[in-house]
Amino acid sequence: MAAKVEKKIRVLIAKPGLDGHDRGAKVIARAFRDAGMEVIYTGLRQTPEMIVSAAIQEDVDAIGMSCLSGAHMYLFPRVMELLKERGVDDILVFGGGTIPTDDIPKLKAAGLATIFTPGTTTTEAIEFVKHNIKNKDLINE
């Protein structure tokens, strides 16, 4: 009887930039944890550099970033740039917050997998991560 070690999906939830509105980040972190994922929450006011370093150090499968200040067009693509510089291409990156509809295609073009706007359910977010992480060994259904 070989014991199958089930590896959990590891997600980094990050708050880049200066805004302190962390309700969404915390709700999503708790929901991911309740869904059986391992969640690392960075806390507030992370620079893109800090987020990328933490993601590499913690060997995560996904990074979720929340931004409500309007600085997402600078902060989110900057994280993608830094991941590229460090040669990382196996982390799923998504964002959420107060994001104008017009910015969403631009953020996707910059490499973000999706953007969750207010009203998204945690179930949708969980399903999205489960089905889109790049390490396909973790998708067990």
Next chain:
Amino acid sequence: MSEQKDLKRIEEEKARWETETLKPALAQTPERAERFTTVSMTPVERLYTPTDLPEWDYAKELGFPGEYPYTRGVQPTMYRGKLWTMRMFAGYGTAVETNRRFKYLLEQGQMGLSTAFDLPTLMGYDSDHPSSAGEVGKCGVAIDSLADMETLFEGIPLGEVTTSMTISSPAAVLWAMYIAVCEKQGVPYHQIGGTVQNDILKEYIAQKEYIYPITPSVRLVTDTILFGARHLPRWNTVSISGYHIREAGATALQELAFTLADGMVYVEESIKAGLEVDAFAPRLSFFFDCHNDLFEEVAKFRAARRLWARIMRERFGAKDPRSWLLRTHAQTAGCSLTAQQPRNNVIRVTIQALAAVLGGTQSLHTNAMDEALALPTEEAATIALRTQQIIAHESGVTNTVDPVAGSYYVETLTNQMEEGVWEYFRRIDDLGGMIRAIEKGFPQREIADAAYAYQQAIERGEKIIVGVNRFTEEQEEPIPTLTIDREAEERQVERLQALRRLRDKDAVMRSLEALRQAAAGNDPWGKDLLMPRILDAVRAYATLGEIMDVFREVWGEYKEPSII
């Protein structure tokens, strides 16, 4: 309320009604849900009658408007005499752009200004600080120095308009800049009216734009209360804010309890600093959120006034009736707005604004329909302002004072709200007071739990959000949103750097050194008062970042306990 025998008769009649009328009706058509709750998940009964208010005493619970305990309002005539101040929050880009929006809003009939600052300003960073990259002018106006403040209010007579400034950690500095602009316009101190948010405790609990550890931060607040009490009698030096607490996910009851508990800290600290309670209490004001559940919100405002009156009179022994008054600004709930079918937000805002008016607010901001997506466009902001004007002039609800009083439901909710708040106060006292409670993460945890429970209720479909979990549409027509000019950051940085070249550097250094000594001093309510030094630094065109750095060096920075 009624005579005992009346209550008994009503109870008997109610029992009869339940058997004869209700039971067969339920058998035929069951109710829509097993249980009904408010938006804060408080159970709601099918029917409220006088039996829900057995000990209810009109004089004790309500009294008359403009009299203790002010449940029915702070003014004897309320909106028959004067409508609330319609105060729309505005600010984006640079001081030049926001000055233009201010003038537009004043032309549209707005009665007071309300300033939104960008995040670097809220965090006490200059626009060229590395952490400011990407944030300058985004969710408010960028203010680096007195020069920006002069531009912001150019052509606006500050002796006639009152101004509210939503800022907490650097509140003392922004207020000093405002005072300095008034000096230049020739407005005497006793005529300067307005509000600076300056509520640092709610930053640790909810909004998280804190900088320094709690104790020196509270000292900074107390310092402004002292300065205001002595020199600017028309200025509200703290707007004790529940808004952000609610937005972070608190229930209406938690919002009320934590906000009033924060207010009590400022009162205690100002008394410790040597002020008589009646010397400053009339200048404390409040700021509450207003969510979708109309009657729960109305009850919250009514309970808030009654509680604060009792706290000030009984706990702190205030004698001046003006010290008992809870005057409040309200804002409709940003967190209730949806990115889906955003036009529906106009209706949400209408209901919330109506609740704030029925609750008796003194000042109101209505959110614009596009705020789940971006800062409001001029058109969306105008509709939001028109919403208030329609409630004020067309709905008729302003023609009588406290029209919901005596509703069995509203009075029961008001009582429940008050009892629940006293219960929270007991728990906070057991933890060693509000500052200790915050350090232990108590309110933060309560709020995070409530936020999560609410989200789950939405996902289970127990709470219906139109356009989100019911009545959804596949294809939605997008609405126009405001784009903040990307060059605003560059322009602001250039302007700041030019200022640094032009000003008298020695004067700046001298004023900052005097401030450093006061901050490090150990006679905080005597020779080490901060406001006069901050004013000197501001007049010398020291930047916000330079002034805040002085405190950072002396006091250090706060690290929050991690709570998910």
